[in-house]
Amino acid sequence: MRSARWLGLPALYVGAQLVGLALANPFRSEGLATTSxxxxxxxxxxxxxxxxxxxxxxLLFARRRGGLEAIRHVVLIGIAASLYLTLYATFDLLxxxxxxxxxxxxxALAPGLTLAAIVSAGLYLALLVEPQWYxxxxxxxxxxxxxxxxxxxxxxxxxxxxxxxxxMVYDAIAVYRTKHMVSLADAxxxxxxxxxxxxxxxxxxxxxxxxxxxEQRGRPxxxxxxxxxxxxxxxxxxxxVVSAFVWLPSVPRFLGVGANLLIALAVLGGSLxxxxxxxxxxxxxxPQAGLPFLNGGAIAAYLLCYLLVFRSFTFGITGGL
Numbered sequence: 001m002r003s004a005r006w007l008g009l010p011a012l013y014v015g016a017q018l019v020g021l022a023l024a025n026p027f028r029s030e031g032l033a034t035t036s037x038x039x040x041x042x043x044x045x046x047x048x049x050x051x052x053x054x055x056x057x058x059l060l061f062a063r064r065r066g067g068l069e070a071i072r073h074v075v076l077i078g079i080a081a082s083l084y085l086t087l088y089a090t091f092d093l094l095x096x097x098x099x100x101x102x103x104x105x106x107x108a109l110a111p112g113l114t115l116a117a118i119v120s121a122g123l124y125l126a127l128l129v130e131p132q133w134y135x136x137x138x139x140x141x142x143x144x145x146x147x148x149x150x151x152x153x154x155x156x157x158x159x160x161x162x163x164x165x166x167x168m169v170y171d172a173i174a175v176y177r178t179k180h181m182v183s184l185a186d187a188x189x190x191x192x193x194x195x196x197x198x199x200x201x202x203x204x205x206x207x208x209x210x211x212x213x214x215e216q217r218g219r220p221x222x223x224x225x226x227x228x229x230x231x232x233x234x235x236x237x238x239x240x241v242v243s244a245f246v247w248l249p250s251v252p253r254f255l256g257v258g259a260n261l262l263i264a265l266a267v268l269g270g271s272l273x274x275x276x277x278x279x280x281x282x283x284x285x286x287p288q289a290g291l292p293f294l295n296g297g298a299i300a301a302y303l304l305c306y307l308l309v310f311r312s313f314t315f316g317i318t319g320g321l
Contacts, residue, residue, distance in 0.1 A: 008199040009229050010275060016141055017238040017268055020148025023090060024242045027146075028153040030089045038247070039156040044163040047151070051232070052170065055184045062187045072191040079143060079194060080124035086146035088116035131192035133200055133207040133226065140194035140231050147235045152242020158317040160243035161299060167236055168295040175289035182287045185228065189213040197234065200226040227282070233290035237271040237298040244302060248316050253309055263305045270301020 027033075035043045061067040091112035123142070126135045155163060174181040188195045190212060198207060205226055216224045241264050250258035274297025281288045306315050 006227070006279065009197060009227060010272065012137060012141055012197050012199070013229070013234050013275065014268065014272070016144040016234050017148060017241050019141075019145030020152060020238050020242050021245055021264060023086075023145065023149035024152055024246050027086075027089055027149045028246065030092070032086075032089055032150055032153065034150060034154040038154055038159065041158055041162060043155050043159040044166075047163065048166060051167065055174070055180060058187060059180060059183055068187065068191055072193065075191070075193055075195070076124060076127055079127075079139060080120050083123060083139070083143060083146070084116050084120035086150070087119055087142070088112055090146070091115045127192070127194065131208055133198040133205055136192060136194045136196070136198055136207065140197050140234075143194060144231055144234045144238075148238035148242055151235065151239040153246050155239060155243055156247045156317075157243055157315065160240045161302075161315075161317070164236060164240055164291075164295040164299055167232075168289075168291040171289040171291035175287055179287075181230075181289070185230070185287070186212065186214045189228070195231050197229045197231060198226050199229075230290060233294055236291060237267075237274075237294040240295075240298050240302060241265075241267045241271075244316075248306075259309050262309060263302060266301045266305035267298045270304075271295070271298040273297045273301070 034046075037043060058071055061071050119142075123135070123139045126132075127139060151163075152160070171181065185196065192208060198205075200207070201224075207226075210225060213228065216226075244267055245260050245264035248260040248263055250260045253259045253262055271294045274293035274295070277297075278288060278290055278293040281293075303315060307313070310316075
């Protein structure tokens with residue numbers, strides 16, 4: 001019988017992208033886009049620079065004495081801060097402030113602010129003290145869904161396509177040629193950071209005390225205690241899903257469903273096809289670059305579905321038809 005872990009990772013993958021879709025319009029209304037001109041082809045440049053330089057910086061500092069622990073604290077604080085901001089924007093959709101007794105004191109409780117602080121602080125402490133696999137996955141899932149929404153509303157169709165295309169090339173080079181992404185995966189698992197999604201063979205899997213990833217890599221996949229997937233492999237293809245939903249016309253098409261949602265779901269489906277191909281290669285036991293498969297499937301599905309829905313070769317790269 002196929003292991004549940006082969007189903008757990010795609011469930012996290014699809015779930016995070018659906019969360020990104022649900023948060024897209026609220027985040028856009030809150031003004032959380034990272035760029036002032038989402039249609040500019042140069043909009044993804046900053047993200048590309050961060051994605052290229054951050055792994056190199058982590059690997060550089062990891063070689064220094066105490067470097068891993070220092071990086072771990074910095075990253076955890078950054079994750080907690082970003083979770084607080086995005087969770088606040090999410091929870092702020094709840095009803096407004098509530099007056100607490102005694103009412104004459106006019107002490108107001110903002111549910112969104114309070115919940116965001118509790119959840120982000122709780123996840124930070126859990127990751128700091130006992131980073132079990134389900135805590136890591138929960139933090140990664142929450143951060144991934146929010147990042148997907150933010151990047152999707154920040155980049156129009158052309159910038160999103162450029163981002164996915166360039167990163168699928170970079171990921172292939174980083175895994176198969178320079179191999180520094182393989183080294184990064186080893187460092188991240190040592191630090192137990194929610195930059196990798198973890199899906200163990202059993203719920204009793206003890207992630208903090210599990211053998212290092214580098215030791216498991218030499219074993220057949222069937223004998224490994226867990227499967228791992230980079231958070232970027234979830235977020236980057238999800239950017240095109242949300243971008244299609246936000247920036248394409250919402251004119252009704254099949255059964256009254258908006259064209260933008262149809263194409264967004266098609267992009268998600270295309271990336272899942274790429275995911276299936278990726279998992280077949282992962283089964284060989286060798287490290288694999290995820291983005292060539294995931295982004296490739298997402299881009300192909302977008303182009304095909306756009307042609308079928310709009311019967312146009314503009315592909316929405318000007319922000320519409």
